[in-house]
Amino acid sequence: MTPVITIAGAQMGATQKNDTRESVAQRMQHLIEQAAKRGAQLIVFPELCLTPFFPRWYYETLEEADQWFEDQWPPRGLENALQKAKDLNIMVQISYAEKTLDNHRYNTASLISSAGEHLMKYRKIHLPGHADYIPERPLQHLEKRYFEVGNLGFPVERFYLENVGEFNLGMLLCNDRRWPEAWRVLGLQEVDIVLIGYNTPVANLDVTHHQPPHLKVMQSNLSVQAGCYQNNCFGVSVAKAGVEDGHAMFGSSIIVNPFGEIIARSSTWHDELIIADCDLSLCQVNRASTFNFEAHRRPEHYQRIVEQTGSIRPKKVVQA
Amino acid sequence: MTPVITIAGAQMGATQKNDTRESVAQRMQHLIEQAAKRGAQLIVFPELCLTPFFPRWYYETLEEADQWFEDQWPPRGLENALQKAKDLNIMVQISYAEKTLDNHRYNTASLISSAGEHLMKYRKIHLPGHADYIPERPLQHLEKRYFEVGNLGFPVERFYLENVGEFNLGMLLCNDRRWPEAWRVLGLQEVDIVLIGYNTPVANLDVTHHQPPHLKVMQSNLSVQAGCYQNNCFGVSVAKAGVEDGHAMFGSSIIVNPFGEIIARSSTWHDELIIADCDLSLCQVNRASTFNFEAHRRPEHYQRIVEQTGSIRPKKVVQA
Secondary structure, three states, rough: OOEEEEEEEEEEEOOOOOHHHHHHHHHHHHHHHHHHHHHOOEOOOOOOOOOOOHHHHHOOOOOHHHHHOOOOOOOOOOOHHHHHHOOOOOEEEEEEEOOOOOOOOOEEEEEEOOOOOOEEEEEEEOOOOOOOOOOOOOOOOHHHHHHOOOOOOOOEEEEOOOOOOEEEEEEEHHHHHOOHHHHEEEEOOOOOOOEEEEEEEEEOOOOOOOOHHHHHHHHHHHHHHHHHHHHEEEEEEEEEEEEEEEOOHHHHHOOEEEOOHHHHHHHHHOOEEEEEEEHHHHHHHHOOOOOOOOHOOHHHHHHHHHOOOOOOOOOOEOOO | OOOOEEEEEEOOOHHHHOOOOHHHHHHHHHHHHHHHHOOOOEEEEEOOOOOOHHHHHHHOOOOHHHHHHEEEOOOOHHHHHHHHHHOOOOEEEEEEEEOOOOEEEEEEEEEOOOOOOOEEEEEEEOOOOOOOOOOOOOOOOOOHOOOOOOOOOOOOOOOOEEOOOOEEEEEEHHHHHOOOHHHHHHHOOOEEEEEEEEEEOOOOOOOOOOOOOOOOOOOHHHHHHHHHHOOOOOEEEEEEEEEEEOOOEOOOOOEEOOOOOEEEEEEOOOOOEEEEEEHHHHHHHHHOOOHHHHHHHHHOOOOOHHHHHOOOOOOOOEOO
């Protein structure tokens, strides 16, 4: 058996405030059909793929923001698209704002089997931005207002797929991809494939005067490439792109191999499939050498990573 | 006061088995003089800058390898070069095989003040390679034979330099640069500048059939760029380059800014200075936003990083 899985990243263009759920679901269904035609066994959608990136808008109460949350499974309006995926025998990852029965709100990704079953869930842990309205910001980023920190850790599950074999899969969402701790917790579970949805603006919201916009794509790619290389895994990093409500998101969806190389990349800001054959035997190459964790890691020297949250600079100053 | 420090990376070409210490010290002194002429306040030499990269050679007893170790401070033959650095008011980092009075052996870096004082020491923690002779390897890599794991942790010290101000400095050696844990432990001490010496072969020793040689430079740069970006610091990554004893090392010394950009790069395999003005105010940009650790890190979800060494894959297999 060849351990190759064909994965599609389904970048999506902008979704506007007044777009209907029906229109979004139709776009997703079309992408699912295209991915299946091209032989994909798994299709990955962006973060918050069903709605605009609503955390840029301020609502005084959480209840006002509930219009953007899903409180049922599957999310409303997705029945036909998911039925089509099942008919075409393709696994699907979708991401959405989740409201639980007991009123908790998370930024969530769900993986669905080729038989249409809910397989695993991830709730975003590294929420960027802020909780309160900040008048001097050109754009709000209120993820810390609308979502709680994920309570599921960074799960990795082992799956079996016919014609592929067994593989380990984990998920991250958007800002998580910049945090090496998140990647390492996945790597320590021997993850082979990491799925990542994101929405990232072209502009630097806090620091436009310091960092030119072209660095945003470089830094996004750098984070995913380093995460894959240092953890012996494939990364499928899929954007919501284009201009929503006047705010541009940079797109640039990529698939990265375990050597850190970009092997597929989007080139528009619209709905666009990227696709790659991911040979899972490549995950074993550095796992047996450079990044053989058992042979080379030294956790006794890593204690600060869990013992402190913020950075603490040395107190004493020495003349150099 | 402008918080800019001018740093030189002093890449060195090959040092052969029969080269005298005097000849090596003269090359170093020349690089120190050139760096001072170009306004550098700190010069960084490669890992094991006084000798060939001797861990590629197998010695049956540790005592036979002692010819490559330093058991005095400063290392023998360096007096003139270090006096010149003091005269020119330039800080120096050198790296060498250290043998202590009580017979411990480490792969060590030392930082020397502009007044010629020993300021701080780092002993390499992530030793690559293996401890025993492996006949089927095209090239031995016996760091785990000749060195103990460093016992000083990843120290960061706060220094004051006239015309620069205060800054936090840490050190890594070679393979350490590939480990995000090492960078993060430095970042959690608010490091501004990370000095890295390395010796890295062009060939992939274990995995040539899987990974083409051009990936080696990319992966080295990727690790340093990600480490700097994700930890809000400058990186000065300096190679021993060229062909030693028939074995080519890839060079490609770089200086990286806190946005992850390469701002200086060597272009030969010989003794070669790279130099950059490092504006330390850039370290504050993402430290106050994207990588404000206090606001965004979630150590409660990072426990695996210190609780396990090797990777452990999920036991249960689920049909996908």
